[in-house]
Amino acid sequence: MEIINIFYYLAVILIFAKSFGLLARKLGLPQVAGMVIAGVIIGLLGKFHDDDSVILSTIFMKPNAAEKEVLNAFSQVGVVLILFSSGLETNLDDLKKSGLAATVIALFGVLVPMALGTLGTLLFMNGYSDFSREKLLNAIFTGTILAATSVGITVETLKELGKLNSKVGQTIVSAAVIDDVIGIIALSIVTSLKGGDFSQIGITLLKAAGFFAFSIGLGILLRMYFKWEEHKFPHKRRTSIYAFGMCFLFAFCAEKFFGIAAITGAYMAGIMLSGLEDTNFVDRKVVVSGYMIFSPIFFSYIGISADFSGLSWSYLLFGICFVALGILGKIVGCGLAAKPFGFKNKESVTIGCGMIARGEVALAVYSSGSALMMQEGAAGRVDPLVATIMLIVISSILCPILLKLLFKEKPTENGENGDDNRTLPAQP
Amino acid sequence: MEIINIFYYLAVILIFAKSFGLLARKLGLPQVAGMVIAGVIIGLLGKFHDDDSVILSTIFMKPNAAEKEVLNAFSQVGVVLILFSSGLETNLDDLKKSGLAATVIALFGVLVPMALGTLGTLLFMNGYSDFSREKLLNAIFTGTILAATSVGITVETLKELGKLNSKVGQTIVSAAVIDDVIGIIALSIVTSLKGGDFSQIGITLLKAAGFFAFSIGLGILLRMYFKWEEHKFPHKRRTSIYAFGMCFLFAFCAEKFFGIAAITGAYMAGIMLSGLEDTNFVDRKVVVSGYMIFSPIFFSYIGISADFSGLSWSYLLFGICFVALGILGKIVGCGLAAKPFGFKNKESVTIGCGMIARGEVALAVYSSGSALMMQEGAAGRVDPLVATIMLIVISSILCPILLKLLFKEKPTENGENGDDNRTLPAQP
Numbered sequence: 001m002e003i004i005n006i007f008y009y010l011a012v013i014l015i016f017a018k019s020f021g022l023l024a025r026k027l028g029l030p031q032v033a034g035m036v037i038a039g040v041i042i043g044l045l046g047k048f049h050d051d052d053s054v055i056l057s058t059i060f061m062k063p064n065a066a067e068k069e070v071l072n073a074f075s076q077v078g079v080v081l082i083l084f085s086s087g088l089e090t091n092l093d094d095l096k097k098s099g100l101a102a103t104v105i106a107l108f109g110v111l112v113p114m115a116l117g118t119l120g121t122l123l124f125m126n127g128y129s130d131f132s133r134e135k136l137l138n139a140i141f142t143g144t145i146l147a148a149t150s151v152g153i154t155v156e157t158l159k160e161l162g163k164l165n166s167k168v169g170q171t172i173v174s175a176a177v178i179d180d181v182i183g184i185i186a187l188s189i190v191t192s193l194k195g196g197d198f199s200q201i202g203i204t205l206l207k208a209a210g211f212f213a214f215s216i217g218l219g220i221l222l223r224m225y226f227k228w229e230e231h232k233f234p235h236k237r238r239t240s241i242y243a244f245g246m247c248f249l250f251a252f253c254a255e256k257f258f259g260i261a262a263i264t265g266a267y268m269a270g271i272m273l274s275g276l277e278d279t280n281f282v283d284r285k286v287v288v289s290g291y292m293i294f295s296p297i298f299f300s301y302i303g304i305s306a307d308f309s310g311l312s313w314s315y316l317l318f319g320i321c322f323v324a325l326g327i328l329g330k331i332v333g334c335g336l337a338a339k340p341f342g343f344k345n346k347e348s349v350t351i352g353c354g355m356i357a358r359g360e361v362a363l364a365v366y367s368s369g370s371a372l373m374m375q376e377g378a379a380g381r382v383d384p385l386v387a388t389i390m391l392i393v394i395s396s397i398l399c400p401i402l403l404k405l406l407f408k409e410k411p412t413e414n415g416e417n418g419d420d421n422r423t424l425p426a427q428p
Numbered sequence: 429m430e431i432i433n434i435f436y437y438l439a440v441i442l443i444f445a446k447s448f449g450l451l452a453r454k455l456g457l458p459q460v461a462g463m464v465i466a467g468v469i470i471g472l473l474g475k476f477h478d479d480d481s482v483i484l485s486t487i488f489m490k491p492n493a494a495e496k497e498v499l500n501a502f503s504q505v506g507v508v509l510i511l512f513s514s515g516l517e518t519n520l521d522d523l524k525k526s527g528l529a530a531t532v533i534a535l536f537g538v539l540v541p542m543a544l545g546t547l548g549t550l551l552f553m554n555g556y557s558d559f560s561r562e563k564l565l566n567a568i569f570t571g572t573i574l575a576a577t578s579v580g581i582t583v584e585t586l587k588e589l590g591k592l593n594s595k596v597g598q599t600i601v602s603a604a605v606i607d608d609v610i611g612i613i614a615l616s617i618v619t620s621l622k623g624g625d626f627s628q629i630g631i632t633l634l635k636a637a638g639f640f641a642f643s644i645g646l647g648i649l650l651r652m653y654f655k656w657e658e659h660k661f662p663h664k665r666r667t668s669i670y671a672f673g674m675c676f677l678f679a680f681c682a683e684k685f686f687g688i689a690a691i692t693g694a695y696m697a698g699i700m701l702s703g704l705e706d707t708n709f710v711d712r713k714v715v716v717s718g719y720m721i722f723s724p725i726f727f728s729y730i731g732i733s734a735d736f737s738g739l740s741w742s743y744l745l746f747g748i749c750f751v752a753l754g755i756l757g758k759i760v761g762c763g764l765a766a767k768p769f770g771f772k773n774k775e776s777v778t779i780g781c782g783m784i785a786r787g788e789v790a791l792a793v794y795s796s797g798s799a800l801m802m803q804e805g806a807a808g809r810v811d812p813l814v815a816t817i818m819l820i821v822i823s824s825i826l827c828p829i830l831l832k833l834l835f836k837e838k839p840t841e842n843g844e845n846g847d848d849n850r851t852l853p854a855q856p
Contacts, residue, residue, distance in 0.1 A: 003497075003500060003501055003504050004679075004680055004683045004684055004690055005680070005684075006501050006504070006505075007504075007505075007508065007676040007677070007679045007680040007690060008676070008677070008680040008684070010505070010672075010673075010676045011673045011674075011675075011676035011677040011680060012673075014669055014670075014672055014673040014676070015669075015670060015673040015677075018665075018666055018669045018670065018673075022666060066494060066497050069431075069494050069497065069498060070497060070498050070501040072431060073431055073434050073498040073501075073502075074501075076431050076434070076435075077434075077435075077438070077721075080435065237446075237719055238446055238450060240720055241442055241443075241446045241719070241720060241724065242442075242443060242446065244438075244442055244720055244721060245438075245439045245440075245442040245443040245446075246439075247439075248435040248436070248438045248439035248442070249435070249436070249439040249443075251432075251435045252432055252433070252435040252436040252439060255432045256432055256433075256436070262432055262435060285716055285720050288713055288716045288717065288720075289716065289717050289720050289721060291665055291669070292668055292669060292672055292713050292714075292716075292717050293505075293672060293717060296669065
C-alpha cells in the first residue's frame with residue numbers, strides 16, 4: 001500500500017460527503033442520507049476504473065485491500081465516536097426511566113424481523129416443499145442479519161432535528177443499544193445451534209452479563225479518577241485524551257472479551273463518563289474530531305463498500321423482499337411494543353422508523369455467520385451479502401427521511417410539537 | 429486484520445503517550461520527547477510478546493502488518509495535520525522576509541550533513557583503501573538520509589515554548605520546509621546518478637518548480653472560494669471540512685505528481701489559507717483533531733517502529749557516528765549559514781538545533797534508495813535502516829531538549845529573552 005493514496009481517498013470522501021450532505025439538506029433530506037449517497041457514487045465511479053493511468057486513478061476511487069482496511073478503520077473509529085458522544089450526552093435518569101420500555105421494544109424489534117426474515121428466506125430457498133435442517137439454519141441465520149439496529153445514523157438525524165433528548169429520541173437510542181446486545185446474543189444462539197450444543201447459549205448470556213458488570217465496575221473506578229482529575233486540572237487536554245483512551249479501551253474489551261459489538265462498549269464508556277463537570281468539554285472534542293474527519297468517512301464508507309456486481313433479477317427480488325421485511329419488521333415489532341408504554345400511535349411509528357437503520361453490525365453478523373453457512377453446503381444457499389448491503393443503504397437513506405417527515409408533520413391537537421419534548425411519564 | 433485490535437492500539441498509544449508526555453513535562457522535558465519515549469517502550473514491550481495468549485496480547489503490543497499500516501496511516505495524517513496547522517499559523521509577510529535566510533540555512537543544512545555522512549559511511553565501508561563506484565554511491569545515498577529535517581517535532585516544541593512566531597522559530601520552520609524540498613531534490617539527483625542519466629536532474633527540478641506553481645495557482649483559486657464562503661457562511665462546519673479536504677488533496681498531489689513530501693503539500697495548503705477571517709476557526713478544529721488522536725500517534729509511532737533486533741557492536745558504532753554526524757552536520761551547517769543573516773551566536777546555534785530532528789522523510793529517503801543499493805551488490809554495503817531509526821529516535825528526543833535549554837537560558841545582556849520576539853530586520 002502506498003500511504004499517500006490514503007490522503008487522496010480522505011480528501012475525496014470529505015469533499016464529496018460534505019457537498020452531498022449539504023445538497024441533501026437543501027432538498028429537505030438529512031445530511032447523513034446525502035453522505036451515504038456520496039459513498040455509493042464514489043464506489044460506483046471506482047467501478048469504471050480498470051486501468052492504471054494516473055489521471056483515471058485520481059478521478060475515480062479504487063482502493064486496494066490494504067487501503068480499504070485503513071478506510072474501514074477510520075470508518076469504525078467514526079461509528080465508535082458517534083456512540084461515545086451519544087453516551088456522553090445520555091441523561092442517565094431518563095435512561096433508567098425508559099429502561100423497561102426500551103428493553104421490550106428492543107426485544108420485539110429483534111424477534112419480529114428475525115422471524116419474518118427467516119420465513120421469507122425459506123420461501124426463496126424453496127424450503128417449504130424441500131425442507132432440510134441446513135436450509136432452516138441458513139434461513140434463521142439470514143433472518144438474524146435483520147436483528148441489530150445501527151444507531152449511528154439515527155443519532156445523527158435526531159441530533160440534526162434537535163430531538164435526541166426527546167422522550168421518543170431517548171427511547172430509540174436506548175432500545176437500539178439494547179437491541180444490539182440482544183441481536184448479538186441471538187447470533188450467538190443461532191451459531192451455537194449448528195453443533196446442537198446448547199451450553200454455548202448459557203456462556204453467551206453469561207458473557208453479556210459479564211460485560212455490563214465489567215463496564216460498570218471499571219467505569220465507576222474510572223469515573224472516580226476523572227472526577228478527581230477534573231477537580232484538580234479542569235478543562236485540560238489530558239481529560240479529553242484519556243476519555244478517548246477509555247472509549248477505545250471499552251470498545252476493544254466489549255468485542256474482544258465479551259463478544260459484544262465495539263460500539264456498545266463505546267456507548268457504555270460514554271454513559272460512565274456522563275454527567276460530570278467536564279463531560280461537555282470532552283464531548284465537544286469528540287464531536288469536533290468526529291465531524292471533521294471520522295463521521296463523514298463512516299457514512300460514506302457504508303455506500304462505498306456496496307458491491308452491486310453479483311446482481312441478478314431473481315436475486316434482486318430476494319433483496320427487495322429482504323429489505324422490505326427488515327424495515328417492516330422493525331416498524332411493526334417496535335411500534336407494537338411501544339404502544340403499551342404510553343406512546344401515541346404516531347410516536348410508536350416514529351420509534352419503529354427510528355430503529356430501521358442497519359449498519360456495520362448487520363455486516364458483522366453476516367461475516368460471523370457466512371463461514372458457518374459455507375460448511376453447511378451450497379444446497380439451497382442464498383448468499384445474503386448483497387441483500388445486506390441493499391438493506392444498509394436503503395434503510396440508512398430511508399430512516400432519516402422517515403424520521404424527518406414524522407417529526408416535521410403538523411403539530412398534533414396537543415399543540416406545538418414541543419409536545420415531544422415533555423419529560424418521561426412514570427412506567428406503566 | 430481484526431479491526432477491533434486497532435481500538436486497543438489506539439487506547440494504549442493515547443494513554444501511554446499522554447502520560448509519558450505529562451511525565452516528561454514534569455521532568456522539565458518537552459511533552460513530545462515523552463511521547464516518542466512512550467512509543468519506544470510500547471514497541472519494546474511488544475517484542476517480549478511471542479505467544480498468542482489473550483492476556484499477553486492485550487498487555488503487550490504486537491500489531492501485524494495490516495494493523496501497522498493502519499497505525500501508520502493515522503500517524504501520517506498526524507504529521508500532515510501538524511504541518512497544515514503550522515501553515516495556517518504562518519505569517520506570510522514574515523516568511524517573505526526570512527525567505528533568503530531560510531533558503532541559505534536550508535541549503536547548508538542539507539549539504540554539510542550529506543557530506544559528513546558520505547565521508548563517514550565511506551570510512552566504515554573501508555572505502556578509502558578499497559574504493560569502488562558502488563561504495564561511493566551507497567555512501568552518498570546514506571549521507572542523503574541525513575538531509576531532510578522533520579519539522580513536526582520542532583513545531584510542537586516551539587508551540588509549547590511559545591516561540592513558534594519568534595524570529596528564530598519562523599526561520600527554523602521556513603528553513604525546514606525548504607530543506608525538505610532541497611533534500612528530496614538531492615535524493616533524486618543521487619538516485620539519478622546511478623544510471624549516469626543527468627536528464628533526471630532537470631526533470632526533478634522542473635517538478636519541484638511545478639509543484640509550487642501548481643499549489644500557488646490552485647491555492648489562489650481555492651482561497652478565493654474560501655473567502656466567498658466565509659463571507660456567506662461564516663464559522664460553519666463546511667469551511668473546516670473543505671479545508672481538511674484541501675489539505676489532504678495538496679498532500680496527495682505533492683507526493684504523487686511532483687515527488688515532493690506530502691507534508692510539504694499540507695504546509696503549502698495551510699499557507700494558502702492563512703490570514704483569512706475563518707483561518708483561526710479552521711486552525712482550532714485542526715488542532716483539536718490533531719492533539720486528541722493523530723499527533724500522539726505520530727510521535728509514539730516513531731518510537732514504536734524502531735527495530736533494534738539487527739544490532740551488533742560494530743553496527744552500533746556506525747550508528748552512533750551516523751547519528752553524531754547527522755546532528756553535528758545540521759548544527760554546524762545551519763548555524764554557520766545563519767550567522768551572516770544577523771543572528772547572534774546563540775540564535776544561530778538554536779536554529780541549528782531546531783533543524784536536527786529527523787522523521788518520516790529520512791525513512792522515506794531510506795526506502796526510496798534501498799532498492800537501488802541492493803542492485804549495486806552487497807559488496808561493502810552498510811544497511812542504514814537501524815542507524816536511521818536511531819537517528820530519528822535520538823534526534824527527536826534531543827531536539828526538543830536542546831531547544832528548551834537554549835530558549836530557557838538566562839536572558840542575555842540585551843535584557844529579557846523577549847528579545848527573541850522582536851520583528852525581523854531587513855535582509856542584509
